[in-house]
Amino acid sequence: MRRAVGAIRVSRMRDASTSPEVQEDKIKGWCQLHDAELAGIAVDKDVSGKGVSPWEREDLGKWMSRPQDFDVLVATKLDRVCRDAMEFFRLIVWAKENKIAVVFIMDGIDLSTPGGEMAAKILAVVAEWDWNRIRENTLDGQQKAISQGRFKGAIAPFGYRQVKETRDGITGTWLVPDENLVGIVREMVARVTAGRESVASIARDLNQRGIPVPADAHRIRMGRPSKGAQWRSSNIVRALRSRNLLGEYTTNDNSTLRDETGLPIAKAEPLVSRQEYSDLQKALDKISRKKEANRPSSSEYQGVIVCGGCGKPYYHLLSHGKGTYRCSSVDRGASCGNRSVRADVIREQLDSSFRTAFDGMPMLRRVVSPAEDHSEDIAALTEELDNLTGNLARVKPGSTAAEATLRLIESREESLQALRSLPERRERVEWLETGEDLTSVWDGLSDAERGLFLRDHEVKLYFRHPRGSDDVSMLVMWGRLDEMREALASRSA
Ligand SMILES: [Zn+2]
Structure with a gap:
């Protein structure tokens, strides 16, 4: 039976869903359902609201230093354990090295193949995660006002x-x-x-x-x-x-x-x-x-790759023929020890991660039915009618001019009536499925366009390959899938 450790973080500001009791219940429920034995529960109070890393936490830290004593780390949500994307990446790498499975119940993240390769599936789950939304110290107090x-x-x-x-x-x-x-x-x-x-x-x-x-x-x-x-x-x-x-x-x-x-x-x-x-x-x-067209070739993914060792961005090296990216800590004379990576490795990883994240998502096309508003035409016709009536009063009754004016008035009145009977409608926006897959748009993008798209949407690829080791870890953090989907849809329109 697998041994599980539950991680609970008690926030300074809390609501019903984040109370320690609710967190504990959910963790216990997961263990029962997954046939795991609860080896312990680490409860940490977050006094500052800023938190500390999982390894530095008073209670959880003790478990993190003895990974041999358990097999699964369970928390209700990602933000109960990690504070940002870099910390999550570090946790993933740590879990991999220590053959620990990591589960975030409510986020639907279940890395429960300990020590296994980071499956593409995992990358997609992480995709839905929005780091900017979880910072409770900036959001909790504002949420009410904002809503x-x-x-x-x-x-x-x-x-x-x-x-x-x-x-x-x-x-x-x-x-x-x-x-x-x-x-x-x-x-x-x-x-x-x-x-x-x-x-x-x-x-x-x-x-x-x-x-x-x-x-x-x-x-x-x-x-x-x-x-x-x-x-x-x-x-x-x-x-x-x-x-x-x-x-x-x-x-x-x-x-x-x-x-x-x-x-x-x-x-x-x-x-x-x-x-x-x-x-x-x-x-x-x-x-x-x-x-973008003026950027040096194969620097497409600059700004997307983040060093999984020190958190600094990776830069493209022009001197290398094949196209190589390197941690910018090297330029400052204090290399963090993370190795460089070839452009084609990055390209392939982003490509397969995209396919997983957007798998089966239909392509949508925005269709706008314009508003139907006839008030301007009605106003113009009414004014014309007023003028015609004024003219009629000035000409001799029964004269040819009067007859002609009368006929004009009649025809304008008919048009006015017709206009008034037309329905008025506000602008309507609909999203229709085009039958295409989002990947077909992606396939049509050049490397430069892909890089631009990823940078625009702040997608990050965390890369770690310590010098002297064969162990490479990569994780792509997709941001708002719904917004990227809209952007891709409008690109093809
Ligand atoms: Zn680095």
């Missing part, structure tokens, strides 16, 4: 300003469009989407006109002097990439916070429509693809 749509940041995103008021009986800070900036935002969106001028020239123009950058706009609103910072391509692109434009609540990495039903949480009125946002992103993609 109400209140704003919990220091600086309003560009185009918005903060107001303190009471809505539906809740008093707090809310975001509203900043009347002084909405026009500028919309102008920037339109110019970049049109693609007729470079982002740099738009930046020059904004600077000449004295348009404040987001941070200065905030200072001015607060009655403080502007620092006169300049617009550059980079801060324009950042402002226009932000989903804040859609009024959505975003995290630092620009991913959208969603409620339990998966719908984005709105914090403010959008500055642009979804269609405008999607056209804008396509224009920005085009610009970054152009830049």
